[in-house]
Amino acid sequence: MILDSLDNFNKYLCIHQGFTDASKFTSRQDLTELPQGKYEIGNSGVFALVSEYETKEISQCFIECHRRYIDIQITLTGREKIGVCNKKDCTEETYDEGRDFQKLHGEVAxxxxxxxxxxxxxxxxxxxPQxxxxxxxEAVKKIVIKVPV
Structure with missing residues (x-):
């Protein structure tokens, strides 16, 4: 897990080739104006999901992880807490391959x-998240960029 200022994103381009496409997308001037939806980025399978939602009480949230994608999450407006943990310290539910989604149970920071x-x-x-x-x-507008592993 990495948490940093968006101004420093280019320092992480060496981690994965798809991060370059993500960087080009995040350098757009109209990010906060983008409507909710899915945006294909480049030709490497990278895409962005723009969503808007209300944050919830922690008891209403759940831990998740993905196998096929790295998530780059950027809050455009509003604020949220995100619980984080290592998957190996959690109990896993069944993985949904079609959605690349798995719920976990455990403790988070x-x-x-x-x-x-x-x-x-x-x-x-x-x-x-959320x-x-x-x-x-609190109302949040967020971009999640999905980078194929």
């Missing part, structure tokens, strides 16, 4: 994802 920051979650990283930053729900 929390990071704060606010505008101007990004988090990268690799297949061994459990992550629990948790309230403060004492009440």
């Amino acid at each position: 929390f990071i704060n994802l606010t505008p101007g920051l990004f988090a990268i979650f690799f297949p061994h990283d459990g992550h629990m 948790a309230q930053y403060a004492d009440k729900p």
Whole structure:
């Protein structure tokens, strides 16, 4: 798991060839104006999902992980907490191959994802997004860039 300022994203391009396509996408001037939906990025299978939602109480959130994709999560507006853990420390539910999605059960530590920051979650990283930053729900607009492993 990586948490850093979006201004530093180019320092991570060496991790994976798909991060270059992700960097080009995140350098767009209109990120906050993008409507919800899926955006294909380049020719390497990288894509972005733009979504808007209300954060929830921690008890309503769950830990998840993915096998085929690395997640690059960028909050455009609003704030959220994201629980993080190592998958090997969790109990796993059945993996849904079609959705590249698996629920996990375990303990998490929390990071704060606010505008101007990004988090990268690799297949061994459990992550629990959409948790309230403060004492009440908050509207969030977020981009999740999916980079094929």
